[in-house]
Amino acid sequence: MTWDSYASAWADLHGGFDPRQASPLVRGWVRIAWRAGVLLARLGLGPMAVTLAGLVLCLLVPLATLLGPLGFVLAGVLVAAAAFADSFDGAVAVVTGRASRLGYVVDSASDRVGEAAWLVAFWLTGAPAWLVVTAGGLSWLHEYVRARGAAAGMSDIGAVTVGERPTRIAVSIPGLLFAGLSALILPLPVATVAVAVWLALQLIGLAQLAVAVRRALT
Secondary structure, eight states: OOHHHHHHHHHHHTTTOOGGGSOHHHHHHHHHHHHHHHHHHHTTOOHHHHHHHHHHHHHHHHHHHTTOHHHHHHHHHHHHHHHHHHHHHHHHHHHHTOOOHHHHHHHHHHHHHHHHHHHHHHHHHTOOHHHHHHHHHHHHHHHHHHHHHHHTTOOSOOOOOTTSHHHHHHHHHHHHHHHHHHHHHSOOOHHHHHHHHHHHHHHHHHHHHHHHHHHHHO
16 A cells, blocks of 8 residues: 555544644654554554554553562553554554454544553552543543544544644653653652643643534534
């Protein structure tokens, strides 16, 4: 599958958002996923297998933190690996022509469970439980509002906000890595700061999405 045909198929699955018109960072990431999808498809791996592998990696994240400071670092590495798997399962589905509504639901559910596991890891690393629960609730609400907007007739994804899943990934990886390094060198509330940033971005993203949904449905 060529890049152009992949980008068109990817856009159809993402509310018409064309990665060829995205920022260089997003466009580059989608191109990496395309190449990885082609490779994994040639190896005979299906999208569901890649999704489940990513979910397993996510569930290992809080367990890794139980190993102490070096475990925090390992947890950050596991989040990065899970993030790659999360991008590659969709790529495999597009490349192999096996994208399905069931796969979409399983992938979305796996994303939410995986993010919950990351937040549990931050709690185990030292972040307050109330902050972790609030951040998780706002992330869930962000996705729920978009889903309900689509069910109500919104024709696209509404808006690409600052609270999207890639942002949560971008907060979690350095948050866990630096929490581990800080615990080894100079103890600082890195986990708490990371979750606070997560929460703040979800608040802003939810506001952006609410405006987009209101505009689309009125």
